[in-house]
Amino acid sequence: MLSLISMILCACTSDQNQAVNNAPPPVPVVVAQAVAKDIPVRIQAVGTVTPMDAVDIKSQVGGQIMDQFITDGQEVRAGDPLFLIDPRPFKLALIEAEARVERDLALLDKAEKDLHRYSSLKDKNVIAKESYDHTQAQVRTLRGTIKVNEAERDRAKLDLEYATVQAPIDGRAGHVQVHKGNVIKANDDRTLVTINRIQPIFVSCTVPEKYLSEIAARMKAGTVQVMAQPDGQSLAQTGVLAAMDNTVDQSTGTIRLKASFPNENEALWPGQFVRVTLSLSTHHGITIPTAAVQEGLHGPYVYVVGPENKVHTQEVSIFGILDEESIIDTGLNHGDLVVTEGQLRLTPEAVVNYEAIQETSDQDHTMGTTGQ
Numbered sequence: 001m002l003s004l005i006s007m008i009l010c011a012c013t014s015d016q017n018q019a020v021n022n023a024p025p026p027v028p029v030v031v032a033q034a035v036a037k038d039i040p041v042r043i044q045a046v047g048t049v050t051p052m053d054a055v056d057i058k059s060q061v062g063g064q065i066m067d068q069f070i071t072d073g074q075e076v077r078a079g080d081p082l083f084l085i086d087p088r089p090f091k092l093a094l095i096e097a098e099a100r101v102e103r104d105l106a107l108l109d110k111a112e113k114d115l116h117r118y119s120s121l122k123d124k125n126v127i128a129k130e131s132y133d134h135t136q137a138q139v140r141t142l143r144g145t146i147k148v149n150e151a152e153r154d155r156a157k158l159d160l161e162y163a164t165v166q167a168p169i170d171g172r173a174g175h176v177q178v179h180k181g182n183v184i185k186a187n188d189d190r191t192l193v194t195i196n197r198i199q200p201i202f203v204s205c206t207v208p209e210k211y212l213s214e215i216a217a218r219m220k221a222g223t224v225q226v227m228a229q230p231d232g233q234s235l236a237q238t239g240v241l242a243a244m245d246n247t248v249d250q251s252t253g254t255i256r257l258k259a260s261f262p263n264e265n266e267a268l269w270p271g272q273f274v275r276v277t278l279s280l281s282t283h284h285g286i287t288i289p290t291a292a293v294q295e296g297l298h299g300p301y302v303y304v305v306g307p308e309n310k311v312h313t314q315e316v317s318i319f320g321i322l323d324e325e326s327i328i329d330t331g332l333n334h335g336d337l338v339v340t341e342g343q344l345r346l347t348p349e350a351v352v353n354y355e356a357i358q359e360t361s362d363q364d365h366t367m368g369t370t371g372q
Contacts, residue, residue: 029342047205
């Protein structure tokens with residue numbers, strides 16, 4: 001009997017050892033910890049830099065360009081002289097107009113004196129009424145002529161001023177297109193030079209219309225911060241949302257935004273493409289590496305490491321994706337361990353082996369969408 005019991009015990013022990021030996025080895029994986037934090041909700045888009053003001057300088061009078069005071073790319077201030085058009089014809093026209101005014105003033109003075117004298121003589125019936133009426137009409141005619149000549153004189157003064165082409169705004173000049181010695185016409189179609197005002201400067205972009213109400217609410221509540229980062233530059237420029245278009249583009253389902261930047265360092269340049277980030281709100285959620293999220297028949301899920309390093313699947317709902325991390329609304333808690341590498345070899349209740357926990361980034365993230 002004792003021998004039989006001993007044989008049974010040995011058989012059971014052997015079966016248990018064999019079961020342990022036949023158990024699959026732990027699966028090596030990489031895990032990360034789910035972290036609860038506040039994430040700035042932002043919209044990303046591609047924007048175009050546009051000048052605050054852009055003026056095509058054209059001549060308002062005709063003549064030969066006698067002098068040029070501007071060079072390509074020069075910074076100018078409002079009122080700075082840019083070109084000098086031959087002023088001599090305009091000076092002569094002004095002298096002539098002033099002379100006509102002086103002549104007519106002298107004639108008017110004489111006619112008014114004659115009218116005054118004829119008025120007293122008419123009352124005494126010394127002169128004919130027709131002489132008085134003729135002098136009175138002459139006075140009225142001269143007064144009208146003087147107004148016309150004064151207008152011509154003022155126009156001659158204006159033309160003389162226009163002979164010196166001045167910068168109407170502060171800004172930076174582009175390439176000079178018409179140079180000294182060329183003859184131009186009044187209101188010529190040719191642009192002499194273009195001046196762009198780049199301090200401050202605008203950045204224009206479009207975002208999906210689904211953000212319309214949220215952006216409008218933020219603008220009413222206060223200042224909306226906007227970041228613009230040109231390609232090849234590590235530092236983004238900080239500005240504010242200046243305007244939102246009053247119409248949604250039905251063909252693209254987007255709305256156009258315009259942001260203003262001080263641009264004191266001139267890091268932004270007209271025509272440049274930039275990455276635009278628009279700050280909207282803050283969302284509190286659980287973040288995990290996006291690599292941990294798998295797609296199943298019932299939606300996204302993750303492998304969660306439980307007691308004794310056994311994994312189980314957990315369905316999750318995703319609020320959004322930022323950079324390389326996903327924001328989880330439901331399904332996970334702060335501190336949960338999720339598998340980020342090695343999921344293909346896992347089955348429910350599989351035992352895993354990991355040496356270190358992959359760190360979740362604490363950097364300031366941006367979530368949202370890319371506008372067109």
